[in-house]
Amino acid sequence: xxxxxxxxxxxxxxxxxxxxxxxxxxxxxxTMLAASGILGFILIWQIAAVSGLVNSRYIAKPLEIxxxxxxxxxxxxxxxxxxxxxxxxxLAVSLSGFGLAVLIGVPLGLFMGWYRxxxxxxxxxxxxxxxxxxxxxxxxxxxxxxxxLKAKAIIVFFAAFxxxxxxxxxxxxxxxxxxxxxxxxxxxxxFTIFRKVGxxxxxxxxxxxxxxxxxxxWATLVAAEMLAASSGLGYMILMGRQxxxxxxxxxxxxxxxxxxxxxxKLIDMLENKVLGWKKL
Amino acid sequence: xxxxKKKVKLRLENISQSYVVNNEVRxxxxxxxxxxYDNEFLVILGPGHCGxxxxxxxxxxxxxxxxxxxxxxxxxxxxxxxxxxxxxxxxALMPWKTVMGNVEFGPRLAGVDKATRRKIxxxxxxxxxxxxxxxxxxxxxxxxxxxxxxxxxxxANSPEILLMDEPFGQLDAQTRIVMEEEIQRxxxxxxxxxxxxxxxxxxxxxxxDRIILxxxxxxxxxxxxxxxxxxxxxxxxxxxxxxxxxxxxxxxLAL
Amino acid sequence: xxxxxxxxxxxxxxxxxxxxxxxxxxxxxxxLLLLLLWTTASLNSDFPSPVETWNRLIELFERPIKNKxxxxxxxxxxxRVFLALAFNWTFGIAFGILIGWNKKCRALFTxxxxxxxxxxxxxxxxxxxxxxxxxxxxxALTVIIGSIAAVVVNTQAGLSNVQQIYLDVGTxxxxxxxxxxxxxxxxxxxxxxxxxxxxxxxxxxxxxLAAEMLGAKSGVGFLITRGMDSMDMPLVLMSMAVIGIVGxxxxxVTQFAERLICPWTRKRSN
Ligand SMILES: Nc1ncnc2c1ncn2[C@@H]1O[C@H](COP(=O)(O)OP(=O)(O)O)[C@@H](O)[C@H]1O
Ligand SMILES: [Mg+2]
Numbered sequence: 164x165x166x167x168x169x170x171x172x173x174x175x176x177x178x179x180x181x182x183x184x185x186x187x188x189x190x191x192x193x194t195m196l197a198a199s200g201i202l203g204f205i206l207i208w209q210i211a212a213v214s215g216l217v218n219s220r221y222i223a224k225p226l227e228i229x230x231x232x233x234x235x236x237x238x239x240x241x242x243x244x245x246x247x248x249x250x251x252x253x254l255a256v257s258l259s260g261f262g263l264a265v266l267i268g269v270p271l272g273l274f275m276g277w278y279r280x281x282x283x284x285x286x287x288x289x290x291x292x293x294x295x296x297x298x299x300x301x302x303x304x305x306x307x308x309x310x311x312l313k314a315k316a317i318i319v320f321f322a323a324f325x326x327x328x329x330x331x332x333x334x335x336x337x338x339x340x341x342x343x344x345x346x347x348x349x350x351x352x353x354f355t356i357f358r359k360v361g362x363x364x365x366x367x368x369x370x371x372x373x374x375x376x377x378x379x380x381w382a383t384l385v386a387a388e389m390l391a392a393s394s395g396l397g398y399m400i401l402m403g404r405q406x407x408x409x410x411x412x413x414x415x416x417x418x419x420x421x422x423x424x425x426x427x428k429l430i431d432m433l434e435n436k437v438l439g440w441k442k443l
Numbered sequence: 444x445x446x447x448k449k450k451v452k453l454r455l456e457n458i459s460q461s462y463v464v465n466n467e468v469r470x471x472x473x474x475x476x477x478x479x480y481d482n483e484f485l486v487i488l489g490p491g492h493c494g495x496x497x498x499x500x501x502x503x504x505x506x507x508x509x510x511x512x513x514x515x516x517x518x519x520x521x522x523x524x525x526x527x528x529x530x531x532x533x534x535a536l537m538p539w540k541t542v543m544g545n546v547e548f549g550p551r552l553a554g555v556d557k558a559t560r561r562k563i564x565x566x567x568x569x570x571x572x573x574x575x576x577x578x579x580x581x582x583x584x585x586x587x588x589x590x591x592x593x594x595x596x597x598x599a600n601s602p603e604i605l606l607m608d609e610p611f612g613q614l615d616a617q618t619r620i621v622m623e624e625e626i627q628r629x630x631x632x633x634x635x636x637x638x639x640x641x642x643x644x645x646x647x648x649x650x651x652d653r654i655i656l657x658x659x660x661x662x663x664x665x666x667x668x669x670x671x672x673x674x675x676x677x678x679x680x681x682x683x684x685x686x687x688x689x690x691x692x693x694x695x696l697a698l
Numbered sequence: 699x700x701x702x703x704x705x706x707x708x709x710x711x712x713x714x715x716x717x718x719x720x721x722x723x724x725x726x727x728x729x730l731l732l733l734l735l736w737t738t739a740s741l742n743s744d745f746p747s748p749v750e751t752w753n754r755l756i757e758l759f760e761r762p763i764k765n766k767x768x769x770x771x772x773x774x775x776x777x778r779v780f781l782a783l784a785f786n787w788t789f790g791i792a793f794g795i796l797i798g799w800n801k802k803c804r805a806l807f808t809x810x811x812x813x814x815x816x817x818x819x820x821x822x823x824x825x826x827x828x829x830x831x832x833x834x835x836x837x838a839l840t841v842i843i844g845s846i847a848a849v850v851v852n853t854q855a856g857l858s859n860v861q862q863i864y865l866d867v868g869t870x871x872x873x874x875x876x877x878x879x880x881x882x883x884x885x886x887x888x889x890x891x892x893x894x895x896x897x898x899x900x901x902x903x904x905x906x907l908a909a910e911m912l913g914a915k916s917g918v919g920f921l922i923t924r925g926m927d928s929m930d931m932p933l934v935l936m937s938m939a940v941i942g943i944v945g946x947x948x949x950x951v952t953q954f955a956e957r958l959i960c961p962w963t964r965k966r967s968n
Contacts, residue, residue: 175468182463196805204810221829280717283724288732294946295938296904298820298911299919302926302934382818386908389820397821404824412825420817427816505866529870535863538962539885549871552881580962600871 223410228417231410241411242402244394250418253384253395256312260319261380267320268327268376269369275328276335276365277357289328297322297379298386305391315387315395322383323376330372334365367438374430381423449480451517452636453502453604458511460497461661470661471497472508477655477664479604482634484627488647489657490695495640496532498662499606502638503529515604525553528602530593532609536581542568542592543577549600560599567595570629587618594629604636611646623649627674644694648687649676659695666693746932754932755939763924766916768936772944775910775917778834779902782841786898790846791891794853798887799879804858811850819844819901820908832913837906844905848897856890857883889963892956899952903945918944 205225211217212224223231235246244252275282275289300321308314338361346356388397396419403411460472471494479485489495501508504523512519515526528549536545543561546568550560568577571591581589590610597605610626611619623646630637641647647654654668668690676683707715733748740747746754758768766774797804797811822843830836860883868878884891910919918941925933956963 178468179463179466183466193805196802197809200806200808200810201813279721280724283721284728287725287729291732291942294949295942296907296945298904298908299922299938299941301911302922303938305926306931382820385818386820389823390911400821400824404828407828409825409828412828416817416821416825419821420813423816423818424813503870505869523869523872525872527870529866531863531867533863535867537864537867537882537885539888539960548867548881552868552871552873552877582962 220407221409223413227410228414231414232418235411235414241406241408242399244399246399246418249394249396249399250422253388253397253419254422256315256387256395257319257380257384259312260316260384261323261377263316263320264323264327264376264380265373268324269331269373272328272331272369272372273335273357273362273365276332277361292321293325295321297383298390301387301390310391310393314391315384318387318391319380319383322379326372326375326379327369328372330375331365331369334368334372335361337368338364370434370438374427374434377426377430378423381419381426385419449483451478452481452483452515453477453479453638454514454517455479455502456512456514458498458501458508458513460494460501460506460508472501473661473663475511475657475662475664479636479638480652482636484630484637484639484650484652486647486651486654487638487640487657488644488651488654488690488694489640489642489662490659491642493657493660493695494662495642495657496608498657499529499608499638499640502604503527503606525600526603528597528600528605530590530597530605530607530610532612534581534589534593534613536589536592536596538581541578541580542573542584545581545592546595546599548596553600563601564595564599567598570598570633571595572625585618586614587622590614590622591625594626598629598633598635602635604638607637607639609640609642612641612643619646624675626650631674644687644690645678648683648690649678654690656690656693665695744931746935751932751935751939754930755936758933758936763921764915768921768940771916771918771921772940775903775906775919776944778837778841778906778909778917779899781838782845782906783899783902785838785842786846786849786902787895790849790894790898791853794850794891794894795857795879795884797850798854798857799883804854811847815847815851819905823909823912827913837909837914840909841902841905845898845902848901849891849894852894852897853887853891856887856894859890860886888960889956892952892960892963896949896952896956899948900945903941903948907941 208222209225212219212222232246237245239245239248242249271285275285297318300318304314304317308317342360342364343356346360351359384395385397385400388395389401392398396415400412400415400419403409403415455475455477458472458475459470461468461470463469475498477485487495487498497506500506501511502513504521504527507522513521515524537548540548543564547560547564550563555563565577568574571594573588573591573595576584576588581592584592593610594607607626611622614622626639627650639650641650648670651668651670654670655664656666656668657663658665668686670686672680672683672686678684737747739745740750755768760767762770793807797807819840823840826836826840826843830839864882864886865878868882873881906917907919907922910917911923914920918937921937922934922941925931925937
């Protein structure tokens with residue numbers, strides 16, 4: 164009997180080891196596949212550039228981009244600013260527009276979702292603004308505010324505002340009826356219930372809205388900077404085109420994409436921290 | 444009628460299943476051997492989370508046991524088999540298909556032509572009492588009606604063995620009683636070998652020709668009861684109550 | 699009449715009745731306030747008044763800009779959008795199905811696709827115009843790039859989240875892999891795919907606008923820049939209104955199409 168249990172536990176250990184090995188193997192395999200996807204893309208790009216298949220006026224080699232990145236860190240030509248300045252300028256615009264959108268959109272959504280009178284008053288105005296794409300505000304803002312930070316921030320604001328408002332509105336509307344009734348029987352006032360029950364239960368959706376908002380903000384920023392700016396990454400790309408510098412355009416695209424990725428990763432991390440209790 | 448004269452339809456031999464969870468091997472089913480007779484209404488009764496679904500999934504071929512063999516009519520088989528059908532615990536009706544679409548799903552996958560499979564499906568829709576609801580979508584049906592569709596769908600594939608995993612577990616008490624009568628009527632009208640899983644003792648005694656009582660996790664066969672009461676059974680009958688108490692006292696409590 | 703009705707009510711019912719009345723009037727008040735604000739603002743500056751803007755619209759129908767009335771420009775933009783969407787709804791959905799269903803393909807393409815997706819669609823415009831000039835093809839390409847991600851992401855999510863139990867039903871009925879994909883996985887992902895279709899439509903409408911604003915001779919985006927360049931503010935405002943209305947109509951149309959094609963999702967959306 165003792166021997167029997169021993170072989171049994173041996174078998175079990177073997178099985179666990181096998182499963183762990185398999186899991187590791189799939190992991191390695193997936194990493195390899197992911198890497199080969201990216202490398203394959205860069206390879207095709209390199210071949211297209213080196214072989215002359217594509218005219219060098221239209222394409223730059225991957226290494227040239229890396230090179231330009233280093234040069235551009237210190238060289239303000241041809242668009243008039245070094246890379247760091249462009250990045251900071253873009254971040255300043257998108258973060259101020261985004262911040263404004265969160266500060267106004269989220270409370271507005273929460274109040275509209277909770278107080279029906281306020282909702283029916285604000286609703287038509289919001290429904291008028293909502294379907295108008297943010298970029299189409301560009302001419303108006305240029306007329307009103309010129310092409311400075313304020314104008315661009317307003318455009319970004321319009322892009323980020325809508326998801327903030329919609330999500331916090333939907334979130335607080337979905338507050339569980341039971342929780343509200345429990346609070347009511349405890350004698351809480353409507354405003355207290357709004358603060359203590361409504362807002363917390365709207366948080367998950369609100370965060371999802373903020374995530375969409377920051378993506379929108381970053382995407383719209385580029386348009387704002389191409390149509391109304393004298394600095395920033397979007398402006399740098401546009402200048403690249405005007406000077407026929409394809410390498411500069413590609414560098415701009417890569418940097419914008421990379422920053423976009425970093426921002427969404429940061430938001431994910433923040434969300435996990437703030438809403439960690441939800442996942443349990 | 445003595446049981447040993449009956450033909451064995453399905454034989455399970457030393458079925459065991461275990462899972463690796465957090466680097467530990469956890470047993471779910473341990474050494475279960477069962478003979479299921481032809482056209483028998485067999486009830487498998489056990490506490491929640493004891494491994495009933497796992498056992499049924501193994502019979503249906505949805506998962507592979509770590510040990511043990513399965514035989515139909517004395518011939519060994521592995522994996523899923525056309526001769527076995529299943530009525531699922533969580534309904535599992537396709538929400539994008541109508542009642543007709545759901546019921547004819549099996550024949551359709553098997554490549555049966557449209558006219559024939561419509562006829563088959565219609566027969567079983569009528570059998571479960573859903574005539575007139577062919578074009579309805581599952582979300583338009585009540586819980587009991589949905590489960591009727593599930594039963595019709597399983598029947599339409601003309602299986603010899605039907606597995607039912609707590610089919611009435613989600614229904615309210617009233618509907619449940621109706622459905623228990625219904626499944627009995629359907630089975631008497633269209634005899635199949637039914638393996639019916641439940642954690643409800645009264646349901647088990649009401650429906651089963653035999654009850655296989657499982658222990659708590661990992662599932663082992665704890666006791667087998669033969670119920671020789673005439674159908675339809677009266678739940679107030681003293682004999683019924685006696686059996687029910689006997690089974691109750693022997694059942695492990697779920698944790 | 700209303701007094702007769704309210705007389706028979708209890709006090710709380712009466713309160714609810716008047717509140718409901720108020721809720722019906724408030725939207726009208728807010729729109730009127732907005733118009734009033736707009737009019738006062740236009741009195742003290744060279745910003746056009748609502749009346750001027752309305753007149754500009756009438757004029758737009760009668761006097762074409764670049765040989766096209768406002769309807770012609772709207773159709774020009776819509777054509778670009780639908781060319782791009784037709785491409786996306788075939789290839790985007792196909793690609794989404796591929797990486798949603800096949801784990802190896804997912805591992806291979808996901809990082810590359812995510813990198814591509816991280817670049818805002820409008821950032822491609824300079825590169826595309828460098829490559830292909832400013833004809834119809836580069837515009838359609840911009841719109842494709844700008845709206846394909848939504849289709850792919852949603853389709854992929856729909857297919858990789860197919861509930862196991864539906865696949866189990868397939869196994870019980872001896873379905874082969876192809877049947878499981880086409881008869882089970884794809885239909886069960888249809889509502890997710892449709893979410894992608896809806897998002898891609900509104901994204902396409904936004905991107906076509908930006909593409910047209912950056913260089914075009916027709917389309918609603920062109921109208922906006924034209925209005926800005928000639929300091930024709932009523933034209934700018936009118937174009938914005940048209941853009942908003944068409945955008946809203948597109949949303950309604952796709953929603954309607956979804957209800958038609960996926961009637962079983964009706965309950966969930968209500
Ligand atoms: N795929 C699996 N991986 C790990 N554990 C499982 C798996 N399937 C079932 N189990 C475990 O096996 C036990 C029995 O589950 P189940 O058969 O579903 O219970 P029930 O008798 O209620 O149907 C449960 O404790 C469950 O957690
Ligand atoms: Mg179960």
